[in-house]
Amino acid sequence: MGKxxxxxWHEQSILKEDRRKQNGHNSFVLWFTGLSGSGKSTLANAxxxxxxxxxxxxxxxxxxxxxxxxxxxxxxxxxDRTENIRRIGEVAKLFVDSGQVVLTAFISPFxxxxxxxxNLLEDKEFIEVYVKCPIETCEERDPKxxxxxxxxxxxxxxxxxxxxxxxxxxxxxxxxxHLNSIxxxxxxxxxxxxxxxxx
Amino acid sequence: MGKxxxxxWHEQSILKEDRRKQNGHNSFVLWFTGLSGSGKSTLANAxxxxxxxxxxxxxxxxxxxxxxxxxxxxxxxxxDRTENIRRIGEVAKLFVDSGQVVLTAFISPFxxxxxxxxNLLEDKEFIEVYVKCPIETCEERDPKxxxxxxxxxxxxxxxxxxxxxxxxxxxxxxxxxHLNSIxxxxxxxxxxxxxxxxx
Numbered sequence: 053m054g055k056x057x058x059x060x061w062h063e064q065s066i067l068k069e070d071r072r073k074q075n076g077h078n079s080f081v082l083w084f085t086g087l088s089g090s091g092k093s094t095l096a097n098a099x100x101x102x103x104x105x106x107x108x109x110x111x112x113x114x115x116x117x118x119x120x121x122x123x124x125x126x127x128x129x130x131x132d133r134t135e136n137i138r139r140i141g142e143v144a145k146l147f148v149d150s151g152q153v154v155l156t157a158f159i160s161p162f163x164x165x166x167x168x169x170x171n172l173l174e175d176k177e178f179i180e181v182y183v184k185c186p187i188e189t190c191e192e193r194d195p196k197x198x199x200x201x202x203x204x205x206x207x208x209x210x211x212x213x214x215x216x217x218x219x220x221x222x223x224x225x226x227x228x229x230h231l232n233s234i235x236x237x238x239x240x241x242x243x244x245x246x247x248x249x250x251x
Numbered sequence: 252m253g254k255x256x257x258x259x260w261h262e263q264s265i266l267k268e269d270r271r272k273q274n275g276h277n278s279f280v281l282w283f284t285g286l287s288g289s290g291k292s293t294l295a296n297a298x299x300x301x302x303x304x305x306x307x308x309x310x311x312x313x314x315x316x317x318x319x320x321x322x323x324x325x326x327x328x329x330x331d332r333t334e335n336i337r338r339i340g341e342v343a344k345l346f347v348d349s350g351q352v353v354l355t356a357f358i359s360p361f362x363x364x365x366x367x368x369x370n371l372l373e374d375k376e377f378i379e380v381y382v383k384c385p386i387e388t389c390e391e392r393d394p395k396x397x398x399x400x401x402x403x404x405x406x407x408x409x410x411x412x413x414x415x416x417x418x419x420x421x422x423x424x425x426x427x428x429h430l431n432s433i434x435x436x437x438x439x440x441x442x443x444x445x446x447x448x449x450x
Contacts, residue, residue, distance in 0.1 A: 065296050066303045097264050104265045111349035122341040142321040143342055150310035
């Protein structure tokens with residue numbers, strides 16, 4: 053429980069199930085993981101737009117925008133990466149509790165960190181989406197010029213170059229961004245959600 | 252910006268305004284501040300239930316439940332209290348961006364911390380609700396037995412006893428929990444929100 057003591061859990065009168073019922077769909081996390089440049093944010097935002105048009109209340113938590121706010125005190129050491137993911141997991145849990153679908157787009161390179169988030173949530177609330185793409189392709193795309201900086205040693209601890217990426221072993225969904233279009237990947241995820249009666 | 256570098260802001264295709272339109276109401280923070288035992292959580296949860304029944308998408312962030320999750324690494328020193336409020340402010344901002352009304356119930360004793368959160372948000376997105384109540388009444392209520400522990404010196408740095416509470420100077424709303432019932436206070440806040448065309 054860390055340093056927080058003298059606390060009692062406050063029972064809310066309106067519960068997660070009530071909010072889900074009001075929204076007309078389940079609430080859960082779509083956790084996109086993959087290398088920098090694999091297309092996580094692009095795919096998450098395309099899916100978010102699709103869900104919006106189906107009246108599914110949803111929100112994207114993005115490595116880029118979270119790091120300007122909640123996690124702006126964190127860097128890219130292993131310890132800070134772990135704390136980064138922990139906080140995002142806790143925020144995602146709050147969004148799920150609020151009845152929304154939350155899409156998170158973070159490299160999240162460490163399996164233990166992703167499992168920590170999975171364990172924060174209830175069964176079927178954590179859907180891991182592995183955005184698979186060869187590092188050569190990611191490096192060719194290099195949308196933010198980060199691979200170049202990593203190769204030059206300007207950026208230390210860059211995932212796939214100087215810091216490890218641990219592939220998911222049993223992700224709920226795998227999409228391959230070098231083989232499939234964004235539209236195809238969106239459809240694949242939508243199909244999964246409908247088959248599992250999540251939306 | 253802290254330690255986060257090599258980041259570009261990611262433009263989302265679905266915007267806050269789109270989500271507000273879909274929900275049929277504005278999104279903003281109702282920031283409840285006041286002494287321990289003043290009735291912040293009780294009032295926030297009563298208001299949340301009322302908003303829910305008016306189909307206003309809303310969520311309560313509560314000192315008690317946030318500290319079991321996102322902020323479980325923080326204690327009650329001045330520094331940790333400030334970081335506690337900063338993180339809550341950033342999370343509240345994400346909820347506002349997602350189109351929801353967020354009700355926060357934290358002592359938030361320091362004026363500078365509350366101003367920091369106000370400044371994170373846009374104009375009219377931060378509504379400070381001062382739950383005013385004499386400390387003698389709070390101490391009589393002492394729902395969690397915390398005042399007693401503070402008087403015994405078991406709890407250090409307890410707001411109002413051994414740590415300061417800085418009263419809001421210009422809160423948008425003041426409710427007085429020793430004079431008005433929960434229902435009256437809920438109605439006062441609902442009236443404010445309707446008058447200002449926020450819901």
